[in-house]
Amino acid sequence: MTLEDGIPDAPLEETWRTWLDGHKLVGPRQRSEYHVIVVGTGLAGASAAATLAGLGYKVESFCYQDSARRAHSIAAQGGINATKDYANEGDSVQRLFVDTMKGGDFRAREGNVWRLAELSTNIIDQAVAQGVPFNREYGGHLATRSFGGVLVERTFYCRGQTGQQLLLGAYQALQKEVAAGHATVNTRHEMLDVVVEDGRARGIIVRDLVSGEISRHAADAVVLATGGYCNVYYLSTNAKGCNVTATWRAHKRGAGFANPCFTQIHPTCIPQSGEYQSKLTLMSESLRNDGRVWVPREPGDDRAPADVPEAERYYYLEERYPRYGNLVPRDVASRAAKIVCDEGHGVGTTGRAVYMDFLDAIREVGHEAIEGRYGNLFELYERITGESPWEVPMRIYPAPHYSMGGLWVDYRLETTIPGLFAIGEANFSDHGANRLGASAMMQCLADGYFIVPHTVTDYLSRLSDHPDSNTTAFDEAEKQVRDKLDRLLSVGGVTPAPVFHRELGNVMLDRCGITRDGEGLRDAIGKVAAIREEFWRDVRVTASGGELNQALEYAGRVADFLELAELMCRDALERDESCGCHLREEHQSEEGEPRRDDKRFAHASVWQYQGPDADHSHAREGLEFEEIEPVARSYR
Amino acid sequence: MNFTLRVWRQNGPVSPGEFEVHEVADIDPDASFLEMLDVLNERLISGGSEPVAFDSDCREGICGACSLTIDGVPHGPGQATTCQVFMREFDDGSTISIEPFRNSAFPVLRDLVVDRSAFDRIIEAGGFISVGSGPKPEPNATPIHPATQQSAMDASICIGCGACVAACPNGAAMLFTGAKVTHLNVLPQGEPERHHRARAMVRQMDDEGFGGCTNTGECQQVCPQKISIKVIGELNREYRLAILEKLRRRRGPLRPQ
Numbered sequence: 001m002t003l004e005d006g007i008p009d010a011p012l013e014e015t016w017r018t019w020l021d022g023h024k025l026v027g028p029r030q031r032s033e034y035h036v037i038v039v040g041t042g043l044a045g046a047s048a049a050a051t052l053a054g055l056g057y058k059v060e061s062f063c064y065q066d067s068a069r070r071a072h073s074i075a076a077q078g079g080i081n082a083t084k085d086y087a088n089e090g091d092s093v094q095r096l097f098v099d100t101m102k103g104g105d106f107r108a109r110e111g112n113v114w115r116l117a118e119l120s121t122n123i124i125d126q127a128v129a130q131g132v133p134f135n136r137e138y139g140g141h142l143a144t145r146s147f148g149g150v151l152v153e154r155t156f157y158c159r160g161q162t163g164q165q166l167l168l169g170a171y172q173a174l175q176k177e178v179a180a181g182h183a184t185v186n187t188r189h190e191m192l193d194v195v196v197e198d199g200r201a202r203g204i205i206v207r208d209l210v211s212g213e214i215s216r217h218a219a220d221a222v223v224l225a226t227g228g229y230c231n232v233y234y235l236s237t238n239a240k241g242c243n244v245t246a247t248w249r250a251h252k253r254g255a256g257f258a259n260p261c262f263t264q265i266h267p268t269c270i271p272q273s274g275e276y277q278s279k280l281t282l283m284s285e286s287l288r289n290d291g292r293v294w295v296p297r298e299p300g301d302d303r304a305p306a307d308v309p310e311a312e313r314y315y316y317l318e319e320r321y322p323r324y325g326n327l328v329p330r331d332v333a334s335r336a337a338k339i340v341c342d343e344g345h346g347v348g349t350t351g352r353a354v355y356m357d358f359l360d361a362i363r364e365v366g367h368e369a370i371e372g373r374y375g376n377l378f379e380l381y382e383r384i385t386g387e388s389p390w391e392v393p394m395r396i397y398p399a400p401h402y403s404m405g406g407l408w409v410d411y412r413l414e415t416t417i418p419g420l421f422a423i424g425e426a427n428f429s430d431h432g433a434n435r436l437g438a439s440a441m442m443q444c445l446a447d448g449y450f451i452v453p454h455t456v457t458d459y460l461s462r463l464s465d466h467p468d469s470n471t472t473a474f475d476e477a478e479k480q481v482r483d484k485l486d487r488l489l490s491v492g493g494v495t496p497a498p499v500f501h502r503e504l505g506n507v508m509l510d511r512c513g514i515t516r517d518g519e520g521l522r523d524a525i526g527k528v529a530a531i532r533e534e535f536w537r538d539v540r541v542t543a544s545g546g547e548l549n550q551a552l553e554y555a556g557r558v559a560d561f562l563e564l565a566e567l568m569c570r571d572a573l574e575r576d577e578s579c580g581c582h583l584r585e586e587h588q589s590e591e592g593e594p595r596r597d598d599k600r601f602a603h604a605s606v607w608q609y610q611g612p613d614a615d616h617s618h619a620r621e622g623l624e625f626e627e628i629e630p631v632a633r634s635y636r
Numbered sequence: 637m638n639f640t641l642r643v644w645r646q647n648g649p650v651s652p653g654e655f656e657v658h659e660v661a662d663i664d665p666d667a668s669f670l671e672m673l674d675v676l677n678e679r680l681i682s683g684g685s686e687p688v689a690f691d692s693d694c695r696e697g698i699c700g701a702c703s704l705t706i707d708g709v710p711h712g713p714g715q716a717t718t719c720q721v722f723m724r725e726f727d728d729g730s731t732i733s734i735e736p737f738r739n740s741a742f743p744v745l746r747d748l749v750v751d752r753s754a755f756d757r758i759i760e761a762g763g764f765i766s767v768g769s770g771p772k773p774e775p776n777a778t779p780i781h782p783a784t785q786q787s788a789m790d791a792s793i794c795i796g797c798g799a800c801v802a803a804c805p806n807g808a809a810m811l812f813t814g815a816k817v818t819h820l821n822v823l824p825q826g827e828p829e830r831h832h833r834a835r836a837m838v839r840q841m842d843d844e845g846f847g848g849c850t851n852t853g854e855c856q857q858v859c860p861q862k863i864s865i866k867v868i869g870e871l872n873r874e875y876r877l878a879i880l881e882k883l884r885r886r887r888g889p890l891r892p893q
Contacts, residue, residue, distance in 0.1 A: 051769040066691060067756050069796055070699040086776070125772035131765045131825045133788040140779025161793060164698055168792065172764035179760040187753065210745055239693040273666040276675050279695035380697065383720050386666075449769045496681035498674070542686050547647075548746040551677075551687050 001256055001608050003621040006410040007111035012627050013093070016115045019411065023454060024461035031056035034460045035467075037204055037219040038062070039191045039246055042071035043163070043441055044424025045225030046170035047448030049185075052223075053177035055453060057460075060217060061174065062189045062206055064241055064553075069171045072227060072239040073444060076163025077284035077377065078147060079155035080441040082120040087144055087153040093117045095152065098628060100439060103149045103329055104404070104432020105580035105596065106630040107259070107604070109623060111411055112429045116439075119446040124156055126449055130169040134158055145373075147437040148285050149329035149635070155438045160284055160376045166441055170448070190553065191246045192481045194222060194253045194420060197473035201420035205474075205481045209553060212546040214481055218469040221419050221456050224250060225448070228403035228425040230263055232561045232568065233513070234505020236400040237269055237282040243557040244564050247407050247426050255415040256606040256619070258408035258428035260564065261572035264435055264581050265514050266401035267333035270384055270394075271353045275502065280399040281384055283356070284377055285437040288326045290361035290370065291394070293317050293333075295354050299344030305355055305393050316340050320591075324635040331434045331581040332635055334398035338514045339592060341397075348395045357393035398514060402440060404431040404581070405571075408606045408621070412455035413447060416608075419459060423447035428604065433580025485545045488555050493538030497555040500535045504528065504558070504565055512569050517585040521573040525566055532562040567607055567616060574618065577601045598630055637663045637723055641676065642733040643688050649743040649751075655733065665724040669712065670695065670702060672723055673734075690748040695719045697860060700795030703802075704748055705735040710799035710858045717797060717860040737802035741809070741845045752798050754844040755812060761840035762833035763816040765825050784822055791870075792819035793861045800855035800863075806847030811855040813841050814871035815863050821874050831878035838875055 010018040026034065034057050038049040041063040053059040065071060085091040096117035101108060124142070128134065134156050135143040144153045158165040177183040186206070193205040195216070203218035229244035230236040251257045268283045296303070297314040316336055318325045328336075337354050340346065347353050362370050367390075371378075378389045385395070407415045407422040409429055414421050424444040431439065511524035541555045578587040578594030579601070587595045603620040610617055638661045646653030660676050667675070670692050677687035693701040697717040706712030712721045726732060734748065742750040792815070800811035817834050820826035826833070849868050856865045 047769070054768045065693060065699070065701060066752060067700075067796065069756075069759075070693055070701050072694060072699070075694050075696055075698050122771065125775060126767075126769060128775035129765070129767045129772040129825060131788070131820050131823050133785045133792055133819070133823065134775075136780055136782040136785045138782060140781050141776045158789060159793075161698070164795075165789075165792060172759060173767075173769075175756060175760045176764040176766060178756075185756070187756075239699065240695055241693050274664045274671075276664070276667055276671050281696045380720075383697075383714075383716055384722075386722075386724070453769070494682060496678045498678055540681055540684070542681055542684065548689055548749065550689055551681060 001416050001606070001619055003408070003606060003619060004410060005109060005111065005621065006412055012110060012114050015111050016118060020454060023458040026457055026461050028056055032058055033466070034058065035060065035219040036221050036223065036456060037217060038223045038225060039204065040071065040225035040227060040426070041065070041068035041171070041174070041185065042073035042225060042227055042424060043167055043170055043444035044448045045071070046167065046174045047445050048223055048225060048423060048452050049183055050170060050173035050177055051449050051453040052456060053182035055457070056182065059177065059183040060219065061183060061185045062191055063185070063187055064190045064209060066187050068174055068185050068187065069168060071167065072242055073167045073441065074164045075239070076441050077160045077282070078286040079145065079157035079162045079438045080123065080166065081147070081154050081438045082124045082156060082442070083117060083154060084121055084124060086142060089152045091152045091154050096120060096154065099150045100430070100436060101432070101628050102633055103436035104434055105594070105633055106432065106598070106602070106625065107579050107623065108430055108432030110625060110627055114627070115451070116430050116443055116446050119450050120442050122450055123442060123445045127166055127169050130173060132158065132165045132169045145286060146289060146327065148288060148327050148333070149436045157286070160286070160374060163441060166445065191226070192249060193477045194250045194417070195473050195477045196253045196417055197467070197471060200418045202467040203469055203474065205477050207481070210548050212544070212549065214478060216469040216474045216478060218467040218474070220460055220463055220466060221421065223421040223423060223452060223456065224407065224426050225423045226426045228406065229561070229564060230400040230403055232504070232565050233400040233508050234278050234501050235272060235280055235509060236278070237266060237280050240279060243560065245557055245560045247422065248560040248564055250407060250415065250417070250420060252609050253417065254609070255417045255420060256408040256608050257405070257567065258604045258606045259405035259571065260568045260607065261512065261575060261582055262404035262433050262580065263400055264330055264402040264404060265334045265398040267330055267337055267398045268356060268396045269399035270381065271348060271350065271397040281380065282399070282401060283381060283394065283396060285330065287356060287374060287377060290373065291326065291356040291358050292360055293326050293354055293356050295340050295345035295347060305357070314340070314345060321635045328635045329434060329436060334514055335583060335592065337398055353395040353397045355393035356396050358389055359393070362390070400513070402435055404428065404433060404435055408604065412458065413452050414455065414459065421452055421456060423452050433582055485552065485556070488539070488541050488552060488559065489545055491536060491539050491541070493540045495538045495540060497539055497541070497551065497558045500531055500539065501558045501561070503531050504562060507531070508565055508568070512572050515583045515585055516572045518573060521569045524569045528562065528565045528569065535559065535562055570616065571605055571607065574605060575601055596632070602630070637665055637728045639663065639726065639729070640731040642731065644735040645688070645747050646744050648746060653744065663723050667723050668695070668719055669704070669706070669721040669723065670719050688748065689746045692719055698795060700797040703737045703750060703797055703799070705737060705802060707733055710737055710802040711860055715858060715860060715862065717795070720860070737798050739801045739807045741807065742798060742801065754846070755796050755798065757844065758809065758813055758837055758840045759816065762829065762836035763820070765820060766829060778824055780824065788819050788822050791815040791863065791867050794863055795861055797860065799858045799860065801846065803854040803858040804847065805852055805854065806850060808849045809841050809844070809846040810849040810868045810871060811859060811863060811865065813837050814867035817874050818867045818870040821870070830874060831881040834871065834874040834878040835882070
């Protein structure tokens with residue numbers, strides 16, 4: 001496996017321009033001869049599919065949902081970053097670059113991050129042209145607000161539904177291409193394998209989730225935009241259907257998986273109410289602009305929040321991080337919440353929650369202003385908990401939210417399998433060991449609208465033949481998919497798949513969650529293997545594969561999570577340092593801040609599958625810092 | 637809490653369906669309606685029976701996938717998506733009937749799962765602004781009054797769930813279509829295509845077999861996003877303007893012949 005990043009030799013601020021100027025083109029008349037598959041229709045997938053189709057390629061798009069409009073990008077609430085500097089704060093590409101590198105604790109690739117910052121403004125322009133109704137100031141100009149981990153107001157938003165509006169913009173652009181005959185969208189289809197022939201990606205195998213039919217789809221290039229894998233924790237803010245299957249099966253076909261242990265635990269989610277609940281609802285980080293986070297200073301204090309006098313409240317973020325206060329990055333806020341709860345300050349029935357209090361803000365800026373900023377979030381919270389944030393503080397606790405790890409890609413977003421690209425959350429590229437708020441949508445849309453259409457073009461221009469789905473590689477991949485489905489259906493056990501999923505989630509949250517340590521991780525590897533074995537001995541999947549069978553879909557996804565989980569633990573064990581979201585208890589300062597080890601770990605860990613009976617092999621892509629000096633991250 | 641569920645079971649679009657009765661015991665009042673069904677399904681699988689098929693994904697009220705008719709009301713009590721209905725809203729020991737969203741343009745695929753691809757085709761007909769990807773003008777060069785932006789947003793928050801259709805006695809999709817036409821037509825970016833958009837989307841809506849609006853207003857009573865029936869007024873207005881525009885264009889180009 002070669003891990004060349006492929007960044008052109010040019011000064012950082014000119015790398016993308018240099019790459020664009022040097023890449024090969026496909027003429028407008030030839031484009032319709034090329035077939036491109038895009039899997040996933042979230043922000044990254046829909047924007048890529050729409051753009052590639054707009055260029056004139058024949059695009060086939062796939063999603064497991066019943067419409068391309070429903071992918072989980074739709075749930076992103078807070079906003080999207082761009083360095084427009086409308087607020088006149090001296091914001092710049094350089095500053096967004098520095099914030100993102102620092103936010104990621106210096107575990108991301110400089111070239112990719114610079115390009116992301118550079119493209120951020122184009123995304124806003126693109127979205128506005130599509131009719132995305134970003135909030136406006138009284139003069140009719142775009143409004144911005146600030147987000148965790150930064151000191152400028154560079155976040156653009158549509159109330160608390162920014163992801164929905166941006167996704168609808170991309171979805172509508174894609175449906176426009178469907179109407180024009182350039183793209184097809186295959187809804188309720190799940191990708192179950194990538195077909196690799198002569199070392200190149202040549203197509204995919206999919207299952208029609210309604211009829212159960214397995215079909216082959218050949219293509220000149222395949223783009224995976226299938227999102228992240230936080231549902232490995234069972235409890236997460238992801239949609240029920242989010243899964244690792246597409247990227248994991250690609251991984252088993254030879255695509256390197258990078259930094260699988262980098263998963264972000266979001267600090268502000270509504271706590272779990274019972275074990276039947278896997279979905280935790282996130283409360284946008286933007287709430288931390290006005291919400292003050294606190295717990296009773298006295299451990300075990302179970303008075304109602306209103307009865308706790310000001311002097312007996314512990315505003316732990318404001319006290320520990322006076323400069324950033326409640327707006328520290330997500331990993332810092334999550335750890336701080338865990339620490340105060342571990343110390344017995346936690347509130348609510350389980351003691352695993354902290355308060356986020358808006359009463360001061362309501363007093364200061366008024367009911368109307370707060371309603372305008374967060375009205376729909378307050379409603380959502382009240383609907384779920386039955387409590388009104390206008391009267392009592394919200395109760396929040398961290399929950400798995402986003403995976404920075406994913407398929408390894410080079411500067412062109414191509415995986416280690418030529419012709420197989422990965423974009424959005426499915427790749428590992430831009431967020432290092434921790435993602436800043438309002439950066440996920442930025443990355444998805446930069447990848448989809450502005451990067452992958454060009455890099456796919458460059459790849460296609462070098463091809464000499466078109467693929468054919470009547471080959472032994474397709475035969476063999478299809479057979480493996482059928483065998484695996486048959487195996488799931490014929491285990492003959494008695495236990496439903498969700499039971500194994502819960503067990504897996506408990507182990508992963510406990511051992512590979514907000515904090516990790518060597519002993520716990522070694523223990524987890526054994527436990528995960530045991531659950532996996534039990535799963536294949538005792539799972540029960542009812543009915544057949546030739547029909548709409550949601551239990552079969554679910555079981556297939558859990559089977560893949562059971563394999564991924566072990567790799568996450570191995571990766572976390574191998575990375576014997578703390579960085580960003582990855583806090584190894586052996587490596588922290590006295591105040592509980594992570595201690596990086598740049599000498600040994602300034603690299604991306606890339607894992608290669610070696611077959612069912614062998615351990616993964618491990619390779620490193622060294623990270624070089626030319627523009628920015630890695631420093632200890634401090635938000636105090 | 638304990639409940640008796642009357643659940644609609646149907647194998648496919650053309651097979652006959654029927655209600656099946658299930659008793660569910662020991663449900664946490666804070667469980668959501670769909671979590672209650674998850675519990676039922678786990679119990680069904682353990683007992684070797686087939687679980688009930690239903691759509692859901694984000695489980696936070698925004699993706700629009702969940703689509704159950706609960707006791708005759710699309711999405712059930714509280715004017716929120718099905719995933720945001722909680723068991724504490726029902727009486728302990730009560731009987732609850734659960735059906736799919738009913739409309740002939742939404743064929744049942746299995747049990748409670750319906751095919752709503754008609755909505756995608758309505759969007760395809762004109763629910764977009766025709767811009768490609770690439771460099772675009774500076775947005776602040778075209779200021780948009782915040783009230784205009786808010787009107788666009790009040791309509792664009794539609795999640796495409798189809799509850800409006802399921803609630804309508806005529807099976808009309810006017811709230812859905814009206815919301816998209818309003819969103820795009822009030823904005824300056826949507827202006828060049830406004831007439832074509834209104835005409836094409838209405839035509840597609842009719843072709844899909846949806847009915848016409850008679851201002852009953854049940855759509856806005858069940859819309860989880862609380863979209864106002866006023867968007868239907870907007871749609872009608874835009875449609876009439878589009879027809880006038882079409883008549884005007886019959887005169888031909890303005891240049892001398």
